[in-house]
Amino acid sequence: MSDLPSISKKISKYTWIIGVFSCLAVLFVTIDSEIGLLKRQAAIEISRIYDAAKMEVEKFFFNDQGLISYLKKQALEQAPQNYIKWIGDNLRKADPGQHFSILDERYRVAYVSDPKDKQFIGLDFSNLGFIKAKQLVSGVHQSFFTSRSVITVCYPLKKGLLLIDKDIEELTRRLKDIPRPSIDGSQIFILSKEGTVVYHPNMTLVRTRENLLSRMEDCNGPDSYGFYTMSYDHARYWCMKKGFSRPKSWYFYAAIPEKEIIPYLWYHMWPIVMTIFAIFMAIVFFVDFIIAYGISEPLKKLSSWLLKQDPMNPELQADQCPVKTYNKELHDIVESVKKMLETIKEKNSEILKRDELFRTVIEYAADWAYWLDEAGSFKYNSMKCLEITGYSPEEFQKDPKLLTKIIHDDDRPIFEQHLDSVVGNKPHKNMEFRIITKDGRIRWISHNCNKIFDSSGSFLGIRGSNLDITEQKLASEELSKIEKLESLGVVAGGIAHDFNNLLTAILGNISLAKMEADPSSNLYKRLEASEKASIRAQNLTQQLLTFAKGGSPVKRPSSLKRIILETAEFALKGSNVACRFDFDKDLWLVEVDPGQISQVLHNLILNADQAMPEGGIIKIEARNMRVQKDSSGVVPPGDYVVITVQDCGKGIPAELLPKIFDPYFTTKEQGSGLGLAVCFSIIRKHGGFITVDSVVGKGSSFSVYLPALQKPMTIQEEDDDLSVDTSRGKSILIMDDDPNVLQLLTESLRYLGHETETATDGKEALAKYRQALENGRPFDAVIMDLTIPGGMGGKEALTRLLELDPRAKVIVSSGYSKDDTITNYKRYGFCASLPKPYKLEILNSVLLNVFSD
């Protein structure tokens, strides 16, 4: 909101200002005219008072005029010497109260009205001012006879002068009842020519013959009404002055005190003033109301309604505008605003729909997409971030740095480098890095980002998307591990195969040598030691061969419990480590190769044992486990039987964990580093998984996941005991590319009482077999090496042989004891399998088996 004043306030303010000023103007004009009226009225009133005063004054001073003229006429008839006396006497008679004197021609006192004054008769008054000046009316003076303030009126006589003293105090008394101007404090007074008081309501001024004219100051005027303004005794007055015709140059004054005029005016005008005020107030209020109701109020409503409208709000309802207008302009504005809002609304819903669409696409994508603005804060951040990082978009919004903070410390430099090249417009590729989620897990992220610009080419920020590739990453790691192991297995298998053949020959020869030696002799002991060492070597090669192709497990439904118990007992013989078992009741069945699984367990238990040189307890558990669909991890969903081997040994440092399954990785002096590699290989071949958990100093725990069988099957408990009743005198064809093996086998079979024929490859074997068959002395059995480099292998030879003689009994022999042909020999048409290197007892039992069928 800006601080601009609102229009309604502005209008109202100006209305009021105009109202007040025009009210004042009207008041001023009214008051001015009222003053004029007052003056006119006062002038009329004063004129009336003046007329009355004038009449009274003339009556006072000149009332005896008639009498005197009459006496003057009558006196003419008197003797001249009696003239003055006659007039005096008669005047006294006619008006006894009158004080007068009569002067003779030389202005000496000839007659006095008061007998007391007779002694003054003869006094010369010719020097009296008014007599000298021959004025008929004197100024105000102190009477010679009475010492009172008087005005002397002179009547010239035929001989002499009649002087009548008019006591002006008497005049004041006479004029007492004359009306006064109606404004309070108003005064009327009469001044003589000299300005001396003739009449004034204040008797002292009369008595002291005050010269009032000398006290009037700052006289101005007259104005059009005849008023002067003047000050008297420091007060201002309106004053009207009117001259007398008789006595000449006397003036009548009416003075109205200015200070009384305003109260007087107010007293007479307040209803008018109030009415004007009220009318103006009413007008102003009315205008204000009209403006407010017609313009400002609707505008205010409209603006406040518009301010409240959020154009982004899809609920926007233009027809709900609360403004009612009674004038066209506003109506048009409201209508156009409504139309505009309607359009905005339509557009909005379109935009919103589109927005929704894009949002849906992005939010449902596996990518965590975001958009950083120019300043580096989030313009958009998809909800996916919560799923991937554990941090909500709000947290990212709050702290845009979080984006780099969550990156794994090791990967941060390369990420920052990447970001630099993005910002610096340098070439860059998608990259992968690790992040640490809110709950501390490590996730792999595939990241790509680029700068974005609008159509005009201005920079809008950086868009990025992060894909969680942890699973793929793990899977591929697993895969590469397997691949690595498998390739290693091929190599190792190749070596082991040859090695095994050699061992077979060594072992066979040692066995034969032993037979010929005296068991009590030293030679026999040496041979036995050699045989033991050879067997150990054979075991080693056997392990190596597990990697080789031929190592596929011979699976059958088995009881893990038994395998575990037996293996543990065997492995820990002579060890200071104890074992504790914990099995779920009704363990699900699994289809495994008992020998291989036993080997796995053996390795794990051995490792556990070795991890606790000071002794301790190994916990072995077997549990049924259903891995749920959504559980993240290496193990895919499904039912498993999990065997856990847990020790409380030294543990494995985190940095070594990824390596322990590598072949030849070992931390032990005597270790071969193949134990776990073999475990891994075996378990993978069973379709299972092996995981490890280890805390340094606390111990390690290896879990083996074996897929459980869908339907339970009854286990046929194997009876491994073989009767060593061997039928003798059979003819056996041996095929092997290794002459040592051929020799060893020939001698071993001969030792067992059989006749042998040898062949170095499949061709030769077939020829010899055919020949024997044609000779009518077919071979009772054929022992074939599975792989014959360069020549025809066991499998091909078998097919040809079975074509030749379907009843042929062919025993497959191979160093790759894990080879599928060895384990599933029956499927291939063999009647038995003979793993290399051969032990005489095993050879015998295999042959017995074959011949007993």
Place this chain on the structure above:
Amino acid sequence: MHDNISHKKALCITFSVLFIVATVVFFVARDSSRPILLGVALNLSGRGAASGQAVKEGIIVAVKELNQAGGINGRPIKVIVEDDQNSKEGVIRADKKLLRAGCPVIIGHNTSQNTIIAYPIVVKNGKILITSCSSSTVLSGKDDYFFRTSVDNALIGRAWAQLLKRRAVHSVSLLVDMSNKGFAKDLTNQIKRFFQGQVYEFLIDTKGYVDWNKTIKGLLYNSPQLIILITNPKDTAIALQKLRSFGYNRTVFATTWAQGQELFSYGGNCVDGLRVLTFVPPIATEAYQKINPTMKKYFQRNATTCTARGYELAMIVGDAMKRCNSQASEPACIKEKLLSGCYKILSDTIRFDQFGDIIRPIYEIEAQKGKFVVNRRIL
């Protein structure tokens, strides 16, 4: 918005400052325009009021001139006039009224008798009483708040003695108007004191009825070589006319008291040749002409000796007040300044002695054709 507030604040401050300044100026101005009161108590309605009237007019003219010239250091003088009605009660009432009004100085009265009545009332109230007309020795030689521009009767008495001696007069008749006892009787005593010859005194009281024929007869009874009229102007005029009617043609003397317009108005031709022993020289001098325009303007007549005396007195008071600066209303200060002043007012340079009495020359003047001329200076 902030701006607005500071703006309002500034406005407020400006207004308050203006208000304070205006208030101060108002009070200072009010103080400086507050008038200084000057009380005037004269006989305006009693017998012989004409002189009082004239003195009053002189005072008013002087004050108008003073005020037009800027007043007393900017403060105007306001004259309050009271009528003493030439009666004891009137005097007391008038002075009390003026004292109540707060006048620091009262000019009055125009007879010694009235001044003697006023003296205790005014002076004891710590206010200055100054007069142009009171010569009584009763009021002489006192270091107080009483001042006068009229000469002490003792001095006048001596002048009379000198005059009489020079004229080789050994008997003199005095007409003594006891209505102004304070002056008339006092002067009589002073004349008697200094004059070696025969003194006949004839007492009248003009406040009551005077049988003039009897009076004149009495005055002439001892055939004095010289007659001195110690009366007011009007009564002097009557006495002169009566003396003439009794055939007395010798020189008649009168006192300053007789110097008034009524002397000529009512004296007719008999005034010619009247000699007056006075400290007020005739008004014909240049200095008197100065007042006439103002007198004409306000009172439509010329100045008289009485006017001149009023004028002179007011001017002296105004001058003393002016020299008091801010203490222009303080009687003590006015007294001090009056005593230290030296005035060249109308004709002479005059100054007060330590008792507030005037020291000025005394003349013998003579009436000729309606006005006085100076015969000689006596003292």
